[in-house]
Amino acid sequence: MTKIHPTAIIDAKAELDDAVEIGAYSIIGPNVKIGARTKVGPHVVIDGHTTIGADNQFFQFSSIGAPPQDKKYAGEPTRLEIGDRNTIREFCTFNLGTAQDEGLTSLGNDNLMLAYVHLAHDCRVGNNTVFSNNASLAGHVHVGDWVIMSGFAAVHQFCKIGEHAFVGMNTSLTQDVPPYVLLSGNPAQPHGINIEGLKRRGFTREQIGDLRNAYKLIYKSGLTLEEAKAALAAAEAESTASVDQLRLMREFLDGSTRGIVR
Structure with a gap:
C-alpha cells in the first residue's frame, strides 16, 4: 500500500505505484509518474513531466523536474526521466529538457548522486555513475556509464564524458573526456587511464x-x-x-x- 505522509501534497493526476512512499511536506505535481518501491523523503519537490522508475530513494530538500534554467524555455512540455535503483541525496536539482534539444533530461540506473548535484536541461547520464557533492553539469552534457565525478567538478555545456572516466575534485571541464581517462585540474589535464576503476x-x-x-x-x-x-x-x-x-x-x-x- 502506498505510504503517504498526511502533510504531503500529491496532485490527483499524479501516477504513483502502490508501493511508493512519500515523506512529510513533499510535493508531487500532476504530470509525475513514480514506480514501485521508490521512496521520496521529506521536503522533496517533484514536478514537471517527470517519470521515475522503481527502487529509487530521494533524500530531503531535492528539487526534481523543475523548469530548465534557460531563457529560451517557454513552458514547453519537456521531460525528465529517471531509471531504477538510483540514490539521490540532499539538495539535488535535476531540470527538465528544452525544445532546442530533444526535450529530455535523463538519468539511467544504479547511480549514486550525492548532495547538491546539479543536472541541467538536456543532460544524459548513463548507469552506475557516482557524482560526489556539488558536482554540476551544464546543459546538454552527456555522461557515459561508470563515470565518477568528484566533488565540485563542473562541466561546460555540450561536453561529453566517456565511459569509465574519472574526473577529479574541483576539475573544470570545457572539452570532451575520452573513455577510461583520469583527469583533474583547472583547466583539466589528463593523468593516464583510470586503472583502479x-x-x-x-x-x-x-x-x-x-x-x-x-x-x-x-x-x-x-x-x-x-x-x-x-x-x-x-x-x-x-x-x-x-x-x-x-x-x-x-x-x-x-x-x-x-x-x-x-
Whole structure:
C-alpha cells in the first residue's frame, strides 16, 4: 500500500505505484509518474513531466523536474526521466529538457548522486555513475556509464564524458573526456587511464595494458589527433582482448564536437 505522509501534497493526476512512499511536506505535481518501491523523503519537490522508475530513494530538500534554467524555455512540455535503483541525496536539482534539444533530461540506473548535484536541461547520464557533492553539469552534457565525478567538478555545456572516466575534485571541464581517462585540474589535464576503476570492474591485465597503450598514442606519442585515431584503428584491428574497448575510444574521438581534453 502506498505510504503517504498526511502533510504531503500529491496532485490527483499524479501516477504513483502502490508501493511508493512519500515523506512529510513533499510535493508531487500532476504530470509525475513514480514506480514501485521508490521512496521520496521529506521536503522533496517533484514536478514537471517527470517519470521515475522503481527502487529509487530521494533524500530531503531535492528539487526534481523543475523548469530548465534557460531563457529560451517557454513552458514547453519537456521531460525528465529517471531509471531504477538510483540514490539521490540532499539538495539535488535535476531540470527538465528544452525544445532546442530533444526535450529530455535523463538519468539511467544504479547511480549514486550525492548532495547538491546539479543536472541541467538536456543532460544524459548513463548507469552506475557516482557524482560526489556539488558536482554540476551544464546543459546538454552527456555522461557515459561508470563515470565518477568528484566533488565540485563542473562541466561546460555540450561536453561529453566517456565511459569509465574519472574526473577529479574541483576539475573544470570545457572539452570532451575520452573513455577510461583520469583527469583533474583547472583547466583539466589528463593523468593516464583510470586503472583502479577498471580493475574493480573486472578488466583484465591485458585489456588495461591495451588501454594504456591507446592513451599513449593519444597523449604521449606526439601524433596529431587524426594520426592517433589511425593508430588506434590499427591497434583495434590487431587486438584480441580489447577490440570493443579500443573501438569505443576511437568512436568517441570521431564523435567529439568540442575537441578532447589534451
